[in-house]
Amino acid sequence: MPDKYQIDDHKLMYHVDRVSDWLAGKLIYPIYMEISPSGACNHRCSFCGLDFMEYQHRFLRTDKLKEALTDLGRLGLKSAMYSGEGEPLLHKDLGDIIRHTRQAGIEVAITTNGVLLKPSWAEKILSDTEWIKVSISGATPETYAQIHGTDKEDFNRVVQNMSAAVRLRDANKYRCVLGMQLLLLPENYKEATKLAALARDIGMDYLVIKPYSQHPLSKTQKYRDISYHDYEYLADELQDYNSDKFNVIFRLKTMEKWDQQEHDYDRCLALPFWSYVDAGGNVWGCSVYMSDERFWYGNIYDSSFEDIWQGEKRIQSLRWVEQDLDVSRCRVNCRMDKINKYLNGFKAPPSHVNFI
Numbered sequence: 001m002p003d004k005y006q007i008d009d010h011k012l013m014y015h016v017d018r019v020s021d022w023l024a025g026k027l028i029y030p031i032y033m034e035i036s037p038s039g040a041c042n043h044r045c046s047f048c049g050l051d052f053m054e055y056q057h058r059f060l061r062t063d064k065l066k067e068a069l070t071d072l073g074r075l076g077l078k079s080a081m082y083s084g085e086g087e088p089l090l091h092k093d094l095g096d097i098i099r100h101t102r103q104a105g106i107e108v109a110i111t112t113n114g115v116l117l118k119p120s121w122a123e124k125i126l127s128d129t130e131w132i133k134v135s136i137s138g139a140t141p142e143t144y145a146q147i148h149g150t151d152k153e154d155f156n157r158v159v160q161n162m163s164a165a166v167r168l169r170d171a172n173k174y175r176c177v178l179g180m181q182l183l184l185l186p187e188n189y190k191e192a193t194k195l196a197a198l199a200r201d202i203g204m205d206y207l208v209i210k211p212y213s214q215h216p217l218s219k220t221q222k223y224r225d226i227s228y229h230d231y232e233y234l235a236d237e238l239q240d241y242n243s244d245k246f247n248v249i250f251r252l253k254t255m256e257k258w259d260q261q262e263h264d265y266d267r268c269l270a271l272p273f274w275s276y277v278d279a280g281g282n283v284w285g286c287s288v289y290m291s292d293e294r295f296w297y298g299n300i301y302d303s304s305f306e307d308i309w310q311g312e313k314r315i316q317s318l319r320w321v322e323q324d325l326d327v328s329r330c331r332v333n334c335r336m337d338k339i340n341k342y343l344n345g346f347k348a349p350p351s352h353v354n355f356i
Contacts, residue, residue, distance in 0.1 A: 005177070007208055008251045010338040014271065015078075022272060023346060029309060030275045034287060034335075036060070036084020039279035043113050045137070046225060047183055049215030049331075053085040053290065058279045061301065062093040067099050068277070069298040073104030075306060075308040079130075083111035085290075086279060090116070090179040095124030102128040108333065111181075113148065114158040122165045131177040133208070134162060138182075139191035139198060147187055159202060161258030166203035181208040184255075185223060189346060192234050196241040196248050201244035209238065211255040213333045216288060228255035256332050263327050263337070265344035270336035271321060275309075281310050285317050288331045294320055 003009070012019060012031075039056035069080070080101055089112055091097070101108050103287030107130045114134035126132075139213050148154065162178065169176055180199045182192060192209055199207040207253040212223045232255070238248040268286075276287040281301045290296040295317055298308035308314065313355035327340075 001067070003249045004247060005206065005249070007206075007249050008253050011309055012339050012341060012342055015273075018076075018273070019343075019346075020168055022343075029072075029077065030273055030274050031076075031078045032037045032274045033072070033077055033080045033277065034084060034274070035080050036086060036279045037065075037082055037088045037094055037097065038084070038086035040090050041086040042090065042115060042150070043087070043154075046147050046187075047137070047185065047212055048219065048220060049213070049218045050085040050217075050287075050290075051219045052217045053278075055086060056279065059091050060277070060279055060281060062097060064281060064301050065097060065277075068180045068305045069097075069101050069104045071107065071305045073106050075309075077106050079096075079107040079109065081109040081111060084276075084279060087116065088112055089121060095121070098125050098128050103173055109133070109220055110308065113154075115150075115154050117158075117161040117165060119161075119164045119168060122161070124169050125174065126169055126174045127177045131179065132165070133179045133181050134158060136180050136182060136195065137185065138188050139195035143188050143191055147183075147185065159198065162204065163202045170203070176273065177205045178203070179203050179206040179208065180209060184209055184211055184228070184234075186226070189231050189234065193237055193241070196238055200241055200243070200246040202244065206249055207241075208249045209233065209234065210250065210251045211258045211333070213258060213331055215331055217291065224235060226258075230258055231255070252292065257333055257337070263330065263332070264341045266327060267344065267347075268325055268327055268330065268336070269319055269343040269347065270339045271318060274336065285314070285321070286334075286336075288334055 018028055018031055025197055036157065037060050039058040041055050056135040088110055098108050108128055109130050110132045112134055136158055137147045141155040141169060144155040145152040154350055165178055169178065174279040182188065182195055196207050211228050212226050216225050223300040235250045235252055240303060241248050271285045277300065278290060281299045284290050297314040297317065298311055
């Protein structure tokens, strides 16, 4: 199925200069960062991988985050996704933060459950945002409420909010791409086509159908043994909903990888290219190992991002990852999985590389 956004792949090959500097052993700064403005969340999803963070009622300090973003823009950060262990729209200053992010030269995206994305919020953020992706793991209020751990009315709120966002985006000719995402589960797989029709009809640009991935630290174990082989037929059914304006992205390659439960590489090499800031201002090398001190680089409340990135804690962490990390224990289909496969190809190239 078409995937013009390359959601089921990676885009590091478009950053040749940064990869070349990395191969030459130079210090590089991240291209992409995930930032968690809020530790609190208004849902309790049955699949939540970050439930071990306990949905803490904490919010990134706006002044310190702005300082860090100014620093990051100067250092070459290209993009920031506001997401994280909580619902980002719960941060009251997120509109101002997004505007500042763009002014710093950093592209912005948001992953949200969409319940709070009312027109008043959309008006604040659509003009400065590259894309917004809404998690909606059901096509009926009943299934949605069961999986998201919320009231059935939230389903209607999300649909209404996204419909209004489309109208606002189109009326103002904003370029923000609006999409939905369904995490495919035994409870909702029969509703995938229904959600595709709904997303298309309200004007979404795409619907992603993605597999579950077990977080090593997650309390949730309900879907640990899920297999996607029996759901592959949906790829054909969902093709009927594609058009020039709407794209269903069925992440088949990622599902196959989950079913194999294997990594295609022995070392994690992706950490220099991205980073994660949690709702307490902590900078982590990997979101899969938040709370593991070996992946903690520092805190933006105490130091500039530049000092943190050049600091001894990060140097020690990268050394430990290179020498001792057992990637077989890492999360299957982590966000850097395909980038790791790409980078490991440079370190251990196949034979006859000149026969392109």
